[in-house]
Amino acid sequence: MTTSRSDIKNSANWGFETKQVHIGQENPDLATGARAVPIYASTSFVFEDCRHAADRFALRDEGNIYGRLTNPTGEVLERRMAALEGGAAALAVSSGAAAVSYAIQALAKAGEHIVASRNIYGGTYHLLAHTLPLTAGITATFVDPEEEGAFEGAIQENTKAVFTETLGNPHSNVADLETLSKIAHSHQIPLVVDSTFATPYLVRPIEYGADIVVHSATKFIGGHGTALGGVLVDGGRFDWKASGKYPWISEANPSYHGITFTEAAPEAPFAAYVRAVLLRDTGATLSPFHAFLLLQGLETLSLRVERHVENAQKIVEYLSGHPKVEAVHHPSLKGEPTHTLYKKYFPKGGGSIFTFEIKGGEREARAFIDNLPIFSLLANVADVKSLVIHPATTTHSQCTEEELAEQGIRPNTIRLSIGIEKAEDLIAALEEGFRQ
Template sequence: MTARNPGFSTLAVHAGAQPDAATGARATPIYQTTSFVFNDADHAAALFGLQAFGNIYTRIMNPTQAVLEERVAALEGGTAALAVASGHAAQMIVFHTIMRPGENFIAARRLYGGSINQFGHSFQSFDWHVRWADPEDPASFESQIDDKTKAIFIESLANPGGTFVDIAAIADIAHRHGLPLIVDNTMATPYLVRPFEHGADVVVHSLTKFMGGHGNSMGGVIVDGGTFDWSASGKYPFLSEPRPEYGGVVLHSTFGNFAFAIACRVLGLRDLGPAISPFNAFLLLTGIETLPLRMQRHCDNALAVARWLKANDKISWVNYSGLESDANHALQQKYAPRGGGAVFTFGLKGGYEAGKRFVEGLQMFSHLANIGDTRSLVIHPASTTHRQLAEEQQVAAGAGPDVVRLSVGIEDVADIIADLEQALAKS
């Protein structure tokens, strides 16, 4: 890298990577090994005591993984990152680092259905409690904060509805109360939105989606913004108090603006174990190289499709923030002027049954539970990803009975629209 600040596309290709020192290989190698040889006993002791950086065991870190982490941190503008096995694993590690039994966090109710389930059900096993707020009403977050609240969680671009959230307004509320704002940036990616620039403290991703972009590998990541004072309130003892397993090291005072990423690695990933495989890290790195090219094509195609659907008399409504008539358009212009993303929802006249018939009639679109692929994808959330929710919860999450979600791919847009047209004719 040169002395000048490189642009986003350059970082997507080069950040974190150098030719392999041993072989000269230009692509980052897949270090398919479980463990690493120590120089001597003192070197081993320094690694285990957090007195030196280096590789010990692939469950904790790996050289392929390290390049992925540095690249995502650079793209997001963070100080450090930790890659893990999935987006759900990233969320689990984040909350394990900040929560204690009996405590709560506040989350936007418009989230990926799996996150709603994780927060509302699985986290109860740890005695962690979620309180739901309306992302369109920042005051609904503030009204629920009490002395046991540890964080606020939102998506920058909400799944499945594809609506942008006012990150800065919610960040102001979080910081007034000494709380970190955690932002899931999966749907937008840093190409469209960089949450740290708007007040976020921690960013998470499912790398499985747009960052990897090819539907072939699982991964998640936690990015540390380096801005939150984890020692100010005494509410985050994992970071502000001596850690007995590391000889009394205080992580925040020792590691400063990347202490949260370190804590997630050496206290969460080390013991809970959701490690990313070196092979998946390699595939995700390869995908990220084309992220800016893919995301712009996704956005351009999605806007054309949304305009076509809005003009179709079989469609009752279209919810895409890139449309000038959309209620969310002003926030899209504020946070993501490059485009409204690739994922949005619309309602079919005929409701639940029409939605099912429509997705079954598509030919080029793939009917599956994923987003962010190069291929165009479709799902009927009420019968799949959000089916575990009651109908009122589905509606609140933007996944009511008539909702169809599209993840618009990078194919020729004329072919995408032709497939939609023939499926609508059948439904």
């Protein structure tokens, strides 16, 4: 199954068709602001006749062919996410993990290399450290982002991207996006930023030089823990031809009629390549039902994030003065190593997912968590509900002791994701956990 010319361009001229229903240019509000976005629960799209079908497959006619590649409901989500991030185009996929995987696989091939921050989500760390080396021959070097010259020193001749997170996991360390973009571009490679924890409401990495932004839309974008989803945003500024390191994007691609993506989709060739080749061939498609739920989340993104940030600051202050707390890791605190970067990149505040170390060890951490009311113990973050987890035995449990130490995760480390409940209630709940 292939895509049509408009599937590749992700342009404003979609003209989606399903039976007698038409959306697109006839109703542009669906992509820019209307609330009543329908769910197009359709696997495929009707052709008028055989010639129409042939024209679609031959790229002579714009429009949809098959739901694995495009869907009208998902396209609205993509347009809105691109607009929020200030990007040229976006691609919605089935999960944040899929978005990260596609971003890396679109940039690096067997025998090539990625430089990444070591303070990243455990799943992404394992993808780069173990899965991709084994299955695709792509290797990675992990660096301490707070060590001067670490990124520059790790770049090799075969390095194809620099990868970081706006706010690291689980401590919410702040990445120096502007500096990293300059380092990456000096080697003619893109900067890829996972901005899940920041959201475009707080920081827009493309404005600081990032080329590709990825999100687990499961988190703040959806906000309610009801739907999985991921998004890649193509900044549209990286010069793929001048780089010369990505011929599958800037030269004729044999897997799709010899198309050259920089010519077919000059505004967003990266997103076009991922959709037309990787999504086509591996199918991590976002359900239109989940696209609809994520769109509902976008309606209240700024309102929710404001409350998340406000509550988190109150909890950080409370924990910082608690006698049973050994340390709090949040970039708003003056003693934290990325506090200066926090003031630069987060004028509205940020970091509602962070860690603290309870006095004692793993036993005390578990007892605190097991007796903590209001907070839900589950493997998610950035929900409207407050969440808690013990990283060393859950989200980062596949790490070795050395890897855990490098990422600053100790047996007494507890990760909190602060929700939008009343801050006074959350503080009372934490106090109960300490008492128990």
